Amino acid sequence: MTEPKNFFEAQEMYEEYLREIEPFKAQRIINEFRSAINHALTEFGYQRTHSGRKMTALEIKNAQEFKKTLSNQKLLKLRQAQQKFFEKNNVSQASQNTYGNRVEQFLTWAAQQPWWPGSRSVKLKEQCTPYLRNKNGSIADCKLTERNFTYRKYILTPQETPPKLQIQLDQFYLYLTEPEWPGRIIKPVEKSSANEYLKNIKLILGERYRFHNVPTHELCLELIVPVVTEEQLEELTPLQQKKLSNQCKKALEQLICNHFQFLRNFNSSVSPFTKMGRINAISAVAKFLYAHQVENDADYRLIPIFSTIDHHYNLVLEELSQWRNSRHSVSDWSKRWPNVPVGQTALQVIQERIVEPLRHECRPRTRRGDFRSSEPIVISHQSYLKWALLAYLPARRQEEYRELKIAQSCPRERPQDLPANGLYQPLPPDNQRERKYNGMVVDNYLYFTYMHENHYYPQGIWVIDTRKYKTKKTYGKQSIIIPNRTFEDGSSFYDYIERFLYGWWTQEGYKNELIYDWWQPEMLGRRGRWLSSGRIQFSPKDACSLPSNSHSAIWTWGYVFVVPKSGNLASGSAFAKIFETISYRLIQKRISPHIMRYVWATWGLNVGLSDSELSSLAYAMGHSVKTLREMYERCTPVEKRQPIESAIAERLFTPSEQHNQKLPLNLEVNDLVQIAIRLTQEERQQLIAKLQSTV
Incomplete structure (x- = not known):
């Protein structure tokens, strides 16, 4: 064993060393050394199951496993941990001398080893990135669907859209999104929803144009939803009215059926989610075209053509329900879900095999020990932070992270609660943020503060102020504090956020020509250099908010995460593709933010999790517990059966087996008392009689 991988292996190496140099005294020294180490473990988070002075055999075994989870970095804090144990437990001076000497001897030996975490070679190694090349090949080779060809596009392009249709589409968009619209009785929708409707309409029109030979000048919304005006109906007899309505219904029915068949044949698209997108868009168009014929929402149901839309909506809804109940999906989930070992969860696997390696890739040096250039360092930090926000905090919808903003100016007086030399990343006032027509803020900001909801944080906290998300109408504004996780190497999560946003300063290397004059007091006046310039490396296309009046300040802002090469905001598909590419490189799975x-x-x-904890998790994710259980839960059949199988094993079979179990020989008095308490009155009398007979 040339280099221990954890605390336990370092201990084993030392014990081997003792057996070589002190063959006769080794076992006594090792026993005292093990006791000293086990005492200090409680300060590293190990929890004993018994209150006795000595550890039980089971506790000793658990302690060994716990030590395997500790990195060698913990050796640097072993002295302090042991001292805390001595103080908490009022350990006698003689015992302090014995156990303290054993720890000192171990640390003296360890400090002379090449793997000692405090040595220069180890420090250098800890600054080097792991192997960064892709060992898993191209993500394009990992097909998620059974489609054997590239998705074929057929959407109606802007160049193919005639002016008359474009005017109609523009009117349709305004009808959907404007705060007020003459004759509209439905509520306005978000711009993202309106754009989704337009996309689906252009896909339907694209199919009519390309595969049904409809000339461009005939393309219009009425081609999708036939319109029968009230004037037309007035000139017809009741029989003729019914005949005309049936013709329109049949035309719409034919269009929907033909389009769904086209989806299957042309692009092998069978997802009911795709169909529902088309039906919702058709319904929105129908309400737009028939808006002048209704006075309330119920009037739409009286128009015959809406019965056809409702019929297909219900058919697709039933199909959706079947897919959800059977956990069916178009994509192959085995290629999107991590391989989870027994006893672990998918979240643990992702944290250990994706997020933690990405954190290591943020290191400043190459594998050979040379400093990396600025751009790769910033790209590594951005990749890590994207994944960390989804893996350290309950995952919210990807657009909240993709469109996350940050202020690029600070045109306000210094807050009184801000410490001297304290970092301050402001949250712009509401009147300088993106707002809807009714004045409500509709954007999300990352900021740093010391006072949050009437609570003061001396070290400051990073917060995401969330005002724009899908279910905000239900759950309202959310203010999400980002926890500052600490890592084995002494760094914290906030370090990575600040290095990405502002750059990375170091005092190492031979080109230390600058003097630090930023906010960290422990570094002020010291020579060093910038390893990276932070987010500004990407030349982000930051924006400026217009002042509301001549006296208001001008605030500039930008998106936190931008495309490195262009500095622009990534599209939804591109943002998700980044996650899939990274996860495929690391674990050969295509894991998206969703x-x-x-x-x-x-x-x-x-x-x-308890009911209250599940409710809190659902709230943190921005949906209900019902949605969490019905839509997002992906427990395997084995995992679903595990609780009841454990309960059966524990409550039906374990008690009878306990009679045949032998008690360990090293039980403390308190342990025996606890066992005696659980005995019945008859069993206690038998125990007393047995004890008296042995005296």
Whole structure:
């Protein structure tokens, strides 16, 4: 064993060393050394199951496993941990001398080893990135569907859209999104929803144009939803009116059926989600075209053509329900879900095999020990932070992270609660943020503060102010504090956020020509250099908010995450593709931000969260517990059966087996008392009689 991988292996190496140099005294020294180490473990988070002075055999075994989870970095804090144990437990001076000497001897030996975490070679190694090349090939080779060809596009392009149709589409968009619209009785929708409707309409029109030979000048919304005016009906007899209505219904029915068949044949598209997108768009167009004929929403149901839309809507809804109940999916979930070992969860696998390696890839040096250039360092930090926000916190919808903003100016007076030399990343006032027509803020900001909801944080906290998300009408504004996780190497999560946003300063290397004059007091006046310039490396296309009046300040802002080469905001598909590419490189699975929502929901059910905890998890993810259980849960059949099988084993079979079990020989008095308490009155009398007979 040339280099220990953890605390336990370092201990084993030292014990081998003792057996070589002190063959006769080794066992006594090792026993005292093990006791000293086990005492200090409680300060590293190990929890004993018994209150006795000595550890039980089971506790000793558990302590060994716990030491395997500790990195060698913990050796640097072993002295302090032991001293805390001495103080908490009022250990005698003689015992302090014995156990303290054993720890000192161990640390003296360890400090001379090449793997000692405090040595220069180890420090250098800890600054080097792991192997960064892709060992798993191209993500294009990992097909998620059974489609054997590239998705074929057929959407109607802007160049193919005639002016008359474009005017109609523009009117349709305004009808959907404007705060007020003459004759509209439905509520306005978000711009993202309106754009989705337009996309589906252009796909339907694209099919009519390309595969049904409809000339461009005939393309219009009425081609999708036939319109019968009230004037037309007035000139017809009741029989003729019914005949005309049936013709329109039949035309729409034919269009829907033909389009769904086209989806299957042309692109092998069988998803009911795709069909529902088309039906919802057709319904929106129908309401737009018939808006002048209704006075309330119920009037739409009186128009015959809406019965056809409702019929197909219900058919697709039933199909959707079947897919959800059977957990059916177009994509192959085995290629999107991590391989989970027994006893672990998918979330743990992702944290250990994706997020933690990405954190290591943020290191400043190459594998050979040379400093990396600025751009790769910033790209590594951005990749890590994207994944960390979805893996350290309950995953929210990807657009909240993709469109996350940050202020690029600070035109306000210094807050009084801000410490001297304290970092301050402001949250713009509401009147300088993106707002709807009714004045409500509709954007999300990342900011750093010391006072949050009437609570003061001396070290400051990073917060995401969330005002724009899908279910905000239900759950309202959310203010999400980002926890500052600490890592084995002494760094914290906030370090990575700040290095990405502002750059990375170091005092190492030979080109230390600058003097630090930023906010960290422990570094002020010291020579060093910038390893990276942070987010500004990407030349982000930051924007400026217009002042509301001549006296208001001008605020500039930008998106936190941008495309490195262009500095622009990534599209939804491009943002998701980045996640899939990274996860495929590391674990050969295509995990998207949306899949992370399934991962969190499944984790919550796997670990047995209580009802209140599940409710909190669902709220943190921005949906209900019902949605969490019905839509996002992906527990396997084995995982679903595990709780009841464990309960059966424990409550039906374990008691009878306990009679045949032998008690360990090293039980403390308190342990025996606890066992005696659980005995029945008759069993206690038998025990007393047995003890008296042995005296």
